[in-house]
Amino acid sequence: MSDAKIRRPKAETPKGFRDYFGAEVTTRKAMLDKIAEVYHRYGFDPLETSAVETVEALGKFLPDVDRPNEGVFAWQDEDKDWLALRYDLTAPLARVAAQYRNDLPSPYRRYAMGPVWRNEKPGPGRFRQFYQCDADTVGSGSVAADAEICAMLADALETVGIPRGDYVVKVNNRKVLNGVMEVAGLAGDDKDAERGIVLRAIDKIDRLGEDGVRALLGEGRKDESGDFTKGAGLSEAQADVVMGFAMAIDRILDRTQTYLEDADEAEQNRQYYEDAKRLLLIERGAGRADGEKHTLGSVRLLNTRTLNYLSDIVGTSKIGIQGVEELKEIADLLGAGGYGPDQIRIDPSVVRGLGYYTGPVFEAELTFEILDEKGRKRSFGSVAGGGRYDGLVKRFTGQDVPATGVSIGVDRLLAALRAKGRSTGDTAGPVVVTVMDRDRMADYMSMVADLRNAGIRAEVYLGNPKNFGNQLKYADKRQSPVAVIQGGNEAEKGTVILKDLILGAQIAKDATLEEWKDRPAQVEVPRADLVAAVRKMLAQ
Secondary structure (H helix, E strand, O other): OOHHHOOOOOOOOOOOOOOOOHHHHHHHHHHHHHHHHHHHHOOOEEOOOOOEEEHHHHOOOOOOOOOOOOEOOEEEOOOOOEEEEOOOOHHHHHHHHHHOOOOOOOOEEEEEEEEEEOEOOOEOOEOOEEEEEEEEEEOOOOHHHHHHHHHHHHHHHHHHOOOOOOEEEEEEEHHHHHHHHHHOOOOOHHHHHHHHHHHHHHOOHHHHHHHHHHHHHOOEEEOOOOOEEEOOOOOHHHHHHHHHHHOHHHHHHHHHHHHHOOHHHHHHHHHHHHHHHHHHHHHOOOOOOOOOOOOHHHHHHHHHHHHHHHHHHHOOOHHHHHHHHHHHHHHHHHHHOOOOOOOEEEOOOOOOOOOOOOOEEEEEEEEEEEEOOOOOEEEEEEEEEEEEOOOOOHHHHOOOOOEEEEEEEHHHHHHHHHHOOOOOOOOOOOEEEOOOOHHHHHHHHHHHHHHHHOOOOEEEOOOOOOOHHHHHHHHHHOOOOEEEEOOHHHHHHOEEEEEEHHHHHHHHHOOOHHHHHHOOOEEEEEHHHHHHHHHHHHHO
């Protein structure tokens, strides 16, 4: 059969997936290793679960006759059971906690890192396979467990290279929101649909603003394209209650402004007001000047006034009051652990989208600015989120099992580190031992063995050695820092030539004559000094 008639497969990545090469993989691994060190220090144990779960265990996307793969990549096995690739790391944890409940310690503290899969429409920066990095405590109903997760998240961000001042962990409580719903007349099973619309609307406050959210709470909203989204159908009075929650920080600042009109309050609170206003501007994407800091006292005062405001809007709702008390306890516990509200603070704007959260919810936001695709400044945004989900394990056991946890968006955190020039991985390639004489391959293998035994990453060129220029091009493509060269003359003298490829590239670009004389890009050293000389060159 001729080549023209052979149907060859396309060499292309499936839609919604991507390949990761060298430096990307090592950088991700280095970051995850640093996060794992933090989790391990907190007493959490690693857990690896199967990439495949039963669809019944996943629970969120039960198959139906017409759309068995909705949301997940699912198939039927030989026993007609539905299986699926895991779509997160939380559902497998719930299954493990139920399956091994008699063997695991309680509380059970675990962390997990690995790929998850979503059968959803891909888009820019949105893939069907991506990494998650989770940590959870199962079996503790204490808000100390939630506070610990927040502290651990702050430590993890700082450990990978996000300094204090470039991030904030915002904490809210779904019980407070439930109290607001109760005050607004939206409690009860018959109000599930309206509550769902309200939750989604509040979650869009940063994007749609006050008017957009209020429209979704009422009859609905028409966007710029003309598409209409049906609203929750709330009355003006009901919408006012909900908006009091959604716009809490703005309302708190408004209250502070009235305090400033009092001469006695003005001097004491002006710094608080100015700092708090800047905090709000950061959240709304307006950014801040380089090096601008907020006083710890002003942010602590913002925490206190936020709690007081939330107490007012939940009124006499028992669930709402309980939520506010839990937030206060979390703030106190974190303060006792040395975590300031400039790191972790109470913020009613956090409304996690997943319906199974039952108590405290939290989100880590990076506050430094980047340029978007149009060159506009904007804050980087969220890189992690989580909360308390006391009802998830109950699906398996029928018994309430409290749990809380957090998930870090690995790809977004890596992007943030790249944006700040804080990549945690070693992206340098190996030292390349070139081949000048095929018959002396044993000598070259001996050199590379000496380098490897000394802990230096190294390889022998295994391509066609006929063209030496191609060997150096290969080393350049591998981002190799040093090339080792030994021809016949060097072999007779018992020497090797070391070519500094990084300096050579710099000299070719813009190095001065003095720099070239001070540190030549190529040196000849005794073969016995190969390891020491390479180490010295790498150190420079």
